[in-house]
Amino acid sequence: MNDEERWRILRLHVEDQIPLAVLARNTGVALRTLQRWHQLYRDRGSATFDSRPRADAGTRRTAPETVKFIERLALTRPRPALATLHRLSVNEAERAGKPAPSYATVRQIVQALDPALVTLALEGPTSYRDKHELVFRRRAERPNQIWQADHTELDVLITGVGGKPDRPWLTIVMDDCSRAICGYTVFTGAPSALNTALALRQAIWRKTDPAWAMCGIPDILHVDHGSDFTSHHLERTAIELRIRIIHSTVGRPQGRGKIERFFRTINTELLVTLPGHTRPGDRKPQPVLDLATLDQAIGAFISTYNARSHRELGLSPRDAWVAEGWLPRMPDSLEELDGLLLTVPKSRVVQRDGIHFQGQRYLAPTLAPFVGHTITIRYDPRDISEIRVYDRNTFVCVAVDEAHPNLRMSLRDIETARRARRKQLRHTINDRIPTAVTRDEPRDTAATPHRRRLRTYEEDE
Numbered sequence: 001m002n003d004e005e006r007w008r009i010l011r012l013h014v015e016d017q018i019p020l021a022v023l024a025r026n027t028g029v030a031l032r033t034l035q036r037w038h039q040l041y042r043d044r045g046s047a048t049f050d051s052r053p054r055a056d057a058g059t060r061r062t063a064p065e066t067v068k069f070i071e072r073l074a075l076t077r078p079r080p081a082l083a084t085l086h087r088l089s090v091n092e093a094e095r096a097g098k099p100a101p102s103y104a105t106v107r108q109i110v111q112a113l114d115p116a117l118v119t120l121a122l123e124g125p126t127s128y129r130d131k132h133e134l135v136f137r138r139r140a141e142r143p144n145q146i147w148q149a150d151h152t153e154l155d156v157l158i159t160g161v162g163g164k165p166d167r168p169w170l171t172i173v174m175d176d177c178s179r180a181i182c183g184y185t186v187f188t189g190a191p192s193a194l195n196t197a198l199a200l201r202q203a204i205w206r207k208t209d210p211a212w213a214m215c216g217i218p219d220i221l222h223v224d225h226g227s228d229f230t231s232h233h234l235e236r237t238a239i240e241l242r243i244r245i246i247h248s249t250v251g252r253p254q255g256r257g258k259i260e261r262f263f264r265t266i267n268t269e270l271l272v273t274l275p276g277h278t279r280p281g282d283r284k285p286q287p288v289l290d291l292a293t294l295d296q297a298i299g300a301f302i303s304t305y306n307a308r309s310h311r312e313l314g315l316s317p318r319d320a321w322v323a324e325g326w327l328p329r330m331p332d333s334l335e336e337l338d339g340l341l342l343t344v345p346k347s348r349v350v351q352r353d354g355i356h357f358q359g360q361r362y363l364a365p366t367l368a369p370f371v372g373h374t375i376t377i378r379y380d381p382r383d384i385s386e387i388r389v390y391d392r393n394t395f396v397c398v399a400v401d402e403a404h405p406n407l408r409m410s411l412r413d414i415e416t417a418r419r420a421r422r423k424q425l426r427h428t429i430n431d432r433i434p435t436a437v438t439r440d441e442p443r444d445t446a447a448t449p450h451r452r453r454l455r456t457y458e459e460d461e
Contacts, residue, residue: 010037062105063098070101074110075121082107140177143321144328147182147218148174149199151191152263157276157287158294160188165287167278168294170266171195173203174259175214176222178320179310181262181302182214186295193233196223197341198380200237204341205334211303214321216328220244237340241331262305270301335395338378338388349374355387355399362387362399368421370396 009027012018013034020038024031070089073080080088082103090100101109120128140146151171160166166188173183183203187195206215221243238245271277274297275288289297306318313320331337348355350370354363357377367389376390377399389396 006037010034010041013038014041062101062109063093063096065096066093066098066101067109070106070109071113074113075118077122079122082110085110140175143175143177143180143214143323143326144216144218146176146220146222147203148172148176148222148259149196150224150259150263151195154186154271154294155267155278156271156274156289156294157278157285158188158289158291159287160291165284168291169195170263170298171199172259172262173199174262175218175317175321176258178214178317178323179258179262179313180214180306180317180321184298184302186291186298188291196234197237201337201341204241204331205337206330209303211307211318213318214306216330217241218243220246222246222248224248240340265305266298266301270297335388339390339393339395346377347374348377354402355389357387358384360384360401360403363402364389364397364399366397367399368418369424371421 009023009029013020013023020031020034023029024034066089069092070085073085073088079085086101086103086106089106093100116128116131119131149171151169154168154170156168157165158168168186168188169191171185171187171191172181174180175182183199183201185195185199185202187198200221204215204217207213221238223245224247235245237243272279274294276285278285307316309316310320331340346357348357350367350373352371354361354367355375355377356362357379370389370391373391375396376393377387378390379387384401386398386400389399
């Protein structure tokens with residue numbers, strides 16, 4: 001056992017106050033030996049166990065000017081090869097009339113340089129920062145205090161639009177304290193503010209699965225500097241929900257290690273078992289799954305992940321989030337949350353046959369009073385079988401695609417809405433327009449021929 005290994009054991013007693021008897025039992029080193037090491041430390045200090053070579057080892061006969069010349073070349077980018085550096089230093093020593101250094105001496109001088117100094121000089125400040133700067137690892141003290149949100153491109157090919165292979169993305173919202181996955185969304189195409197909003201919508205609102213208890217509004221949302229996370233839409237939503245958004249420094253992934261580890265977990269445990277998984281040597285496998293099937297597989301994996309014990313926590317993320325019972329901060333209603341998080345509002349005019357959007361027609365009995373009016377719609381792009389209708393920021397109704405097989409409306413519903421609308425208009429007319437004929441002047445019914453009312457058929461409407 002060398003001096004460095006001895007000091008690594010003894011410092012547990014010196015710095016961490018671990019008793020020598022415990023160290024002897026755990027390391028297998030005799031207690032008398034540990035006591036002797038400790039006495040040497042008290043007499044001579046930690047230098048007694050410092051087996052590192054001296055910085056000036058092998059350089060006693062090397063002139064200081066030659067040492068500085070070698071160090072300057074070793075810190076020059078690009079650094080010369082060691083053989084070249086030795087040849088140049090010998091030439092410089094001979095020119096200055098100094099003793100020529102040996103190859104071993106040059107190597108020792110180069111190896112004695114501070115690694116942080118070498119990294120900063122040869123690789124730049126970014127590499128130095130990632131390798132040698134002190135990093136503060138934050139830790140949330142309670143659930144919903146800090147959430148993390150991030151995207152990753154999945155290592156799997158699926159069947160996209162038109163049957164073409166497509167590589168999907170995954171957005172995850174994670175609770176920092178419990179490591180629980182609060183929400184997610186799977187999509188194709190580039191990440192956008194809408195995808196982030198859909199993941200947050202699922203994370204914040206209550207789930208239909210009682211085992212997936214995570215919900216509520218976080219105090220802090222930690223994201224990167226992507227355009228989807230810096231959008232005005234997300235900023236307005238955060239202001240309304242009283243969420244503080246913290247963006248990580250550009251080009252610095254530190255602080256998102258927990259969610260990055262989950263991405264690696266889902267890649268190594270789930271995606272490798274799915275058809276279409278991309279791997280070295282097979283970057284273009286035959287896609288089998290579609291987006292909906294992949295979504296179901298990821299959802300099932302997240303349920304398993306939230307329920308199984310976490311190595312660092314000692315209990316499952318779900319149990320860590322539930323803790324001893326507490327009430328999360330919730331929005332007043334799902335409609336309010338949708339009004340904030342769903343897609344940027346779009347204006348449409350209500351036609352007689354409903355609202356036309358994305359090549360489809362949406363209808364609801366509540367739309368009868370709004371025919372000819374401009375309203376605002378919001379929709380979930382993952383399910384455009386229905387849209388949400390707003391009038392001056394007030395929620396009106398949910399209009400459904402009439403062609404949807406499971407949501408087709410009956411003609412009776414439409415006829416009832418029509419009659420109610422006509423009745424309302426008649427009352428308005430009677431209230432606002434005075435009667436043209438008084439009781440003293442009876443109306444001449446003979447002079448006015450009876451006009452048959454034009455019948456309106458469904459085909460004309």
